Amino acid sequence: MLQKNSAFAGVPGPVVVIVMDGYGIPKHAVGSAIEAARKPTLDRLFARYPNITLRAHGTAVGMPSDDDMGNSEVGHNAIGAGQVYAQGAALVANAIAEGTIWQGQAWQEVVAAAKTGALHFIGLFSDGNVHSHIDHLKAMVVQAKAEGVKTVRIHALLDGRDVPETSALDYVVPFEAFLGEISTDGFDARIASGGGRQYITMDRYDANWPMVARGWRTHVLGEGPQFANATAAVEGLRASHPGTIDQDLPEFVIAEFDENGNGKPIGTIEDGDAVVLYNFRGDRAIEITRAFVEDDFSEFDRVRHPRVTYAGMLQYDGDLQLPSRFLVPPPAIRDTSGEWFSKTGLAQFACSETQKFGHVTYFWNGNRSSRFDGETWQEVPSDVVPFEQRPWMKAAEITDAMIAALQSGQYKVLRCNYANGDMVGHTGNFRAATMAIEAVDLALGRLLKAVDKAGGVALVTADHGNADEMFELDKKTREPAVNKDGSYKAKTAHTLNPVPLILYDNVSGGRLGLKQSETAGLSNIAATVANLLGLQKHDKWDDSLLEVK
Numbered sequence: 001m002l003q004k005n006s007a008f009a010g011v012p013g014p015v016v017v018i019v020m021d022g023y024g025i026p027k028h029a030v031g032s033a034i035e036a037a038r039k040p041t042l043d044r045l046f047a048r049y050p051n052i053t054l055r056a057h058g059t060a061v062g063m064p065s066d067d068d069m070g071n072s073e074v075g076h077n078a079i080g081a082g083q084v085y086a087q088g089a090a091l092v093a094n095a096i097a098e099g100t101i102w103q104g105q106a107w108q109e110v111v112a113a114a115k116t117g118a119l120h121f122i123g124l125f126s127d128g129n130v131h132s133h134i135d136h137l138k139a140m141v142v143q144a145k146a147e148g149v150k151t152v153r154i155h156a157l158l159d160g161r162d163v164p165e166t167s168a169l170d171y172v173v174p175f176e177a178f179l180g181e182i183s184t185d186g187f188d189a190r191i192a193s194g195g196g197r198q199y200i201t202m203d204r205y206d207a208n209w210p211m212v213a214r215g216w217r218t219h220v221l222g223e224g225p226q227f228a229n230a231t232a233a234v235e236g237l238r239a240s241h242p243g244t245i246d247q248d249l250p251e252f253v254i255a256e257f258d259e260n261g262n263g264k265p266i267g268t269i270e271d272g273d274a275v276v277l278y279n280f281r282g283d284r285a286i287e288i289t290r291a292f293v294e295d296d297f298s299e300f301d302r303v304r305h306p307r308v309t310y311a312g313m314l315q316y317d318g319d320l321q322l323p324s325r326f327l328v329p330p331p332a333i334r335d336t337s338g339e340w341f342s343k344t345g346l347a348q349f350a351c352s353e354t355q356k357f358g359h360v361t362y363f364w365n366g367n368r369s370s371r372f373d374g375e376t377w378q379e380v381p382s383d384v385v386p387f388e389q390r391p392w393m394k395a396a397e398i399t400d401a402m403i404a405a406l407q408s409g410q411y412k413v414l415r416c417n418y419a420n421g422d423m424v425g426h427t428g429n430f431r432a433a434t435m436a437i438e439a440v441d442l443a444l445g446r447l448l449k450a451v452d453k454a455g456g457v458a459l460v461t462a463d464h465g466n467a468d469e470m471f472e473l474d475k476k477t478r479e480p481a482v483n484k485d486g487s488y489k490a491k492t493a494h495t496l497n498p499v500p501l502i503l504y505d506n507v508s509g510g511r512l513g514l515k516q517s518e519t520a521g522l523s524n525i526a527a528t529v530a531n532l533l534g535l536q537k538h539d540k541w542d543d544s545l546l547e548v549k
């Protein structure tokens with residue numbers, strides 16, 4: 001149980017944490033959908049309520065370096081756990097640098113299997129470091145050759161979401177050159193299939209299984225438009241789908257062609273092969289993993305289920321042991337706020353729409369898929385549409401659910417995530433992103449009234465930036481980069497900007513404030529919530545930011 005706090009007895013009503021996904025504090029007005037949005041509620045909050053900025057990227061959230069942007073996994077892990085752990089990106093990089101990954105049983109089993117079959121790598125093909133890093137893939141290909149593997153096939157998911165929106169060839173061309181150079185002495189490594197990450201394979205939270213089914217048919221069955229290599233595939237698909245950015249490109253299969261032009265896929269996945277999913281982040285890795293490892297599987301018709309030695313880069317879900325074979329142990333996130341509020345007997349409510357549902361549940365609770373006692377989780381089904389067409393997403397419905405939960409009087413701690421700023425920010429559509437922020441603002445206005453009625457307070461924050469920077473920045477000046485024709489290049493990725501923390505409090509009579517410090521970050525939120533509840537923080541949690549006058 002968390003102990004009572006002598007400095008402050010706690011607010012009368014509940015404490016609500018509101019995460020505006022992808023809402024950073026912009027450095028430039030130009031290109032910021034947040035600056036451009038009409039947002040009277042947020043303007044009022046910033047003007048009248050205590051607010052500070054929090055670090056939400058780099059080492060402050062357990063990423064390898066401060067050049068790494070934040071993301072939902074590390075952000076929600078830090079908020080929920082109140083602590084910073086070295087995250088997947090850092091753990092894998094270290095395991096490779098120190099060579100421990102090669103000594104592990106999982107890698108050895110993969111290599112053993114691949115000596116008779118082929119070794120397949122499936123994953124996000126960029127250096128975004130949100131789900132994966134291409135350097136990890138490269139290191140594994142080199143090591144596989146050194147350990148006597150003969151055939152490597154790569155199934156490359158084009159990014160354009162954590163890296164510039166049409167940058168696929170910046171990765172594919174040098175990588176195919178590297179594979180060409182290393183394919184000597186009987187070693188044969190090639191890209192065998194791929195497609196846009198938002199079109200195949202990398203769905204999350206059961207939002208769109210047909211996406212995973214398309215990935216399966218592409219990678220495993222070798223079905224799809226055929227090309228001679230991945231460079232030709234990207235060029236060909238761009239020509240046939242003008243204006244489509246990398247993340248949305250359709251699937252492709254690499255084939256060898258006979259003299260009649262009939263193509264035979266070079267890398268279907270067969271019995272006896274080994275498969276490594278080299279993404280370290282779990283949300284978008286779980287569904288395709290299930291398709292490989294489950295005997296009894298009904299999400300889609302696999303047509304053929306090859307018996308393979310399957311390994312994840314990490315274990316993506318510790319509760320479900322998914323997958324059972326993994327190359328690097330995941331961060332052992334313990335003593336989360338969800339667990340300790342539960343042990344203290346507080347009823348908790350978590351809500352978001354499908355796209356972010358796991359963020360406020362699974363990531364929040366330290367990559368744990370089961371509930372703690374006293375937790376209620378409510379999912380609002382997301383639309384399956386390009387989100388620039390519906391920038392309001394489910395903000396209204398999430399708000400309805402939160403208001404109902406507040407009115408029920410059942411919950412002492414509530415949390416929700418508004419997906420809009422992030423999901424629409426990722427489309428690169430400035431106008432839609434502006435509307436996304438306006439939708440969140442409208443929702444917030446309604447939700448905060450219900451917080452007042454319940455005698456509670458809210459912490460309004462975000463997990464990382466996105467909509468705050470909708471144009472690529474010049475690498476040197478860090479200002480929005482201008483194309484030759486004076487236009488800007490759309491940016492789809494997260495940002496390195498800090499995020500707000502606003503204390504919406506109409507109950508303490510102005511006694512409560514927030515401490516700004518240079519190190520204040522997302523991991524300070526859990527202790528702040530505890531203090532607002534009149535409780536001391538857990539020893540493991542980073543300090544509270546609450547000031548009591």
Ligand SMILES: O=C(O)[C@@H](CO)OP(=O)(O)O
Nearest residue numbers: 071072073130161162422
């Ligand atoms: O869409 C995703 O998978 C990531 C970007 O790669 O975004 P977020 O971390 O906000 O979920």
Ligand SMILES: [Mn+2]
Nearest residue numbers: 021072422463
């Ligand atoms: Mn996010």
Ligand SMILES: [Mn+2]
Nearest residue numbers: 422423426494
């Ligand atoms: Mn995002």
